[in-house]
Amino acid sequence: MSLVEDRLAELGLVVPEVAAPVASYVPAVISGSHVYTSGQLPMVAGTLAATGRLGAEIDPEEGARLAEICALNAIAAVKSVLGDLDRVIQVVRVTGFVSSVPEFYGQPAVINGASNLLGKAFNGPHSRSAVGVAVLPLNAPVEVDMIVEFK
Amino acid sequence: MSLVEDRLAELGLVVPEVAAPVASYVPAVISGSHVYTSGQLPMVAGTLAATGRLGAEIDPEEGARLAEICALNAIAAVKSVLGDLDRVIQVVRVTGFVSSVPEFYGQPAVINGASNLLGKAFNGPHSRSAVGVAVLPLNAPVEVDMIVEFK
C-alpha cells in the first residue's frame, strides 16, 4: 500500500474502486507526466452521497464533506491509471464546481473539503479554481476534477 | 485527407473552417505536445445552430446533437494549428458546459454527443468534466473545449 493511502487510512479513509469506464470517456487519462481526471461526483459505492444545492438543501459543512468524497474519488481515478499513488509528485490544478443558489457565496469553504484532503494526502499545495454553477449532473452538490504530475 | 476526416466523412460530417481569429484569443494554441482549444459553441457557418437552455427550449437529444457540433468545431480548431489531424495521439481532456435550468440534471447525456464523436474520430477515450451553467455566450446551449496530445 502506498504512503498516500497510509495517510488516508489515518484519516479513516479508504481509496475506493473507480466505477467501470463508460463508452467514450474514462475516470482518468495519462498524458506525458500528467494525469487528468474526469469530473468526480460525491459517489459512495455507486450512489450519490447527497443531492441538492448549496444554499438550499445542502449546508456548507455538508458541502465540504461531499467535496472531500469527490477528492477521494479523484485519488481513486489517479490510482486506476498509475497503480502506485506514491508516483504522484504534486497535485497541479483542482477545479471545484459547487451547485449553488445565486445567493450562496461560500464556494471556497466547500472546496476546502477537497483541498484539505489533497493537502494531507500529497506533498505540497495545488492551484485551484472554485466556482458556483447552476446545477450539476444527477443533481450532485459538488464536482471536482484535477491534474496531477507524476514520475 | 486525414484518417480522422475519413472517419468523420463516414458519419456524414465535414470538418469546417474555423472562424477568423479575433484580437487577443484564437481558436487553438500549441504548447509543447498539446493543443488547447478555445471553448467552442455550436456554430454552423457562422451562426448558432440553436439558442436556449436545457430543460427549457432545448431537449436532451437536441442538446447532444449541438454538443456534437461543438466537438466538430473543436476538431476544426485543432486542425487549424496542426494541419494534419492524424498527428493527434489522444484527446486528453474535454470540458462540457451545458446551459441549464436548475432542474435539469442530464448534462452527461448531452456531452455524450461530443464524447461519442471524439471517440469515433480519434483512438481511445478521454477524461471529461460536464457541468450545468446558468448561461453561455450568445445564449448558446452548449460549449466544449478540449486538450489534445499530438506528435
Next chain:
Amino acid sequence: MSLVEDRLAELGLVVPEVAAPVASYVPAVISGSHVYTSGQLPMVAGTLAATGRLGAEIDPEEGARLAEICALNAIAAVKSVLGDLDRVIQVVRVTGFVSSVPEFYGQPAVINGASNLLGKAFNGPHSRSAVGVAVLPLNAPVEVDMIVEFK
C-alpha cells in the same frame, strides 16, 4: 523590472503583490514548463473591487474592467512563482467565469477585459473559454484562471 511590467506600466498598471497563501492551495503552481494559476477574483489591496452579477448590479463595461483586474492578479500569481515575467513564452489557456443572470449573454465582451490586457502584456494570443455561472465566491462578478508556458 521585466519588459512585461514595462508594458503594463505604460497602461498605468502595476503588478500587485499576491495575497498570502492559504492552507492547502496557493496562487500558482509550476509543473514542468507551465504555470497554473488559481482562479483570480477582482481583488484590489485585499478587497473585492465590486460585487454582484452581470445583467444585474454590474454592466458589461464594469465587468470588462473587473476582468482586467483578475488578469492583473493572475499575472501577479505567475510572477510569485517565476520571479521574472519575461520568462513567460506564451499564455496558453484562459478560463473566464462570469457571474451572470440567466438573460445575460455578453460573457465574451466581459472576458475581453482580461484577454486584451494579456495580449498587450505578453507576446501572441491565447486559447480561451468564457462561461456564465450562477454565482462566484464572495459574490465576485468575474473569476479568471490561466495556464502559461515559460522558459
